[in-house]
Amino acid sequence: MMMQERTYKDAEGAILFDAAVSPQVGHGWFAPDYWRAQGALRTQAGGRGGVAIVAAPVGECVLRHYRRGGLVAALMGDRYLWTGADRTRPFKEFRLLAEITRLGLPGPAVVAARYCRRGMVYSADLITRRIADAQTLAECLAAERLDGELAEEVGALVARFHRAGVWHADLNAHNVLVASDELYLIDFDRGRVRTPATGWQQANLRRLRRSLCKLGAASRGETAFEETIWQPLLYRYQRTLDA
Incomplete structure (x- = not known):
């Protein structure tokens, strides 16, 4: 299936998604509490990148929240410096994963990516299909x-x-x-x-x-x-x- 890249923008930020997988992706998709309320949150773990397994309409997916590591984590936490939408961590990873799929290499299939901007910083999330077993x-x-x-x-x-x-x-x-x-x-x-x-x-x-x-x-x-x-x-x- 060929990817159909789409972008949804609003006051919170922007979502980049594959419309061939899901015609619509909202901000709720990136919140573990949204899936928990639907009984669709399978597991959730912390760490450098908070990770949750969710039963999405497109199948089981991995939801990852971007977090910094090392000494800078104490200062910036999950915030990154804003330098433009196409240079955000999730949008760059989304497009790299799309290229990996196009090349026929074994990587996770990407579903959606999001950034939420607050002035000169942003936070970010990524959703990929879960690789089973x-x-x-x-x-x-x-x-x-x-x-x-x-x-x-x-x-x-x-x-x-x-x-x-x-x-x-x-x-x-x-x-x-x-x-x-x-x-x-x-x-x-x-x-x-x-x-x-x-x-x-x-x-x-x-x-x-x-x-x-x-x-x-x-x-x-x-x-x-x-x-x-x-x-x-x-x-x-x-x-x-x-x-």
Whole structure:
């Protein structure tokens, strides 16, 4: 189904949505309380980006509220500096996810994005379709399901995005989903399409490696991690990148 990008604007801000998925999307869609009142709020969690699973008319969706991380979070919280509608975090991620879908890459299907502007700052939200029956790579690692075969699949996944020039700003084990049908990359906030180049591609891989090691993938020793996880991942990555 081809995307039909539409924008709705009012005094609160603006909503960018795919009219091919839903002909109308209102501000209520971005409020967990709206879904709770309808008995459609499945789960809600906090963290850097508040996330809720909702049973929307278009199917189960993930509602994510953008929040800052690090030291700036204490000052700005969930507010971002206004520099124009097309440069807002949710609108940029919406369009990147649309491009990922167009390229046939396994990422979440985007439904809608919203910003609410208050003077020189704005807050933001994003709705994507939920990828069913999936675990993060971090959860697979914790359950001791990360072996050489799965590592190779991860390598192939990352290579497909890199070959298309898609840069993930935070490539870590929490942003790789392992589903029954295939693997997916999620959370493309601050991501973008770049000219394929070894420098940023290798930096992306190093970030993923640090994430895996931080979560205990090398707990049995660096040599074991290299032989059983990292080298199989790199082998399949390079083969896919060169294909």
